[in-house]
Amino acid sequence: MATAGHCVKCGIYRDSLHCDHIIPKVLGGSGESANIQHLCANCHQDKTREDQSAVTKALWQNPAFQAKQRAALTTPDYRAKVSAIRKAQWQDPKFRAKMSAKHKALWQDPVYRAKHTEILNAVRHKQFQDPLVREEWWVNKQAAKGKSPWTDPIYSAAWLAAFRDGERDYEWWHVRYQAEQKSEVA
Numbered sequence: 001m002a003t004a005g006h007c008v009k010c011g012i013y014r015d016s017l018h019c020d021h022i023i024p025k026v027l028g029g030s031g032e033s034a035n036i037q038h039l040c041a042n043c044h045q046d047k048t049r050e051d052q053s054a055v056t057k058a059l060w061q062n063p064a065f066q067a068k069q070r071a072a073l074t075t076p077d078y079r080a081k082v083s084a085i086r087k088a089q090w091q092d093p094k095f096r097a098k099m100s101a102k103h104k105a106l107w108q109d110p111v112y113r114a115k116h117t118e119i120l121n122a123v124r125h126k127q128f129q130d131p132l133v134r135e136e137w138w139v140n141k142q143a144a145k146g147k148s149p150w151t152d153p154i155y156s157a158a159w160l161a162a163f164r165d166g167e168r169d170y171e172w173w174h175v176r177y178q179a180e181q182k183s184e185v186a
């Protein structure tokens with residue numbers, strides 16, 4: 001049954017207006033005439049889009065929905081897919097140039113810089129609670145200063161592996177490492 005008249009949003013006259021639920025049914029709107037308005041096709045399309053975003057927003061307020069979405073985002077399948085997409089993107093020099101320009105521009109903004117410096121520091125601080133991360137940082141620092149034997153990547157890697165495995169007796173480890181190296185050369 002076509003309703004002729006003026007669209008309640010834009011006022012245009014149409015022979016056939018669309019029936020629209022002011023509050024969408026999925027959001028609990030009733031089917032009664034008080035919740036029905038007549039819109040032209042254009043306004044109805046706009047309203048439908050608004051309704052969809054309202055429904056999505058409402059869904060995200062729901063803890064059960066949030067948990068489900070979060071679970072979907074943490075499956076190994078999903079993570080692998082995202083990581084493959086990201087990897088492919090970063091292979092593209094144009095994408096890399098675009099991202100780098102974007103970051104440079106963002107970093108010019110003092111508010112952005114302050115906020116993200118804070119986030120980065122928090123992340124670093126948290127990572128630094130991990131003794132292995134601290135050790136790695138220290139080893140890299142010694143290497144950067146040109147201090148032997150840390151300038152030797154094989155030595156550093158072996159030391160970090162020993163550290164990870166709970167080796168704490170530095171002198172003993174060092175003597176054993178030297179001996180192992182010698183026996184490998186010989």
Ligand SMILES: [Zn+2]
Nearest residue numbers: 007010040043
């Ligand atoms: Zn309209």
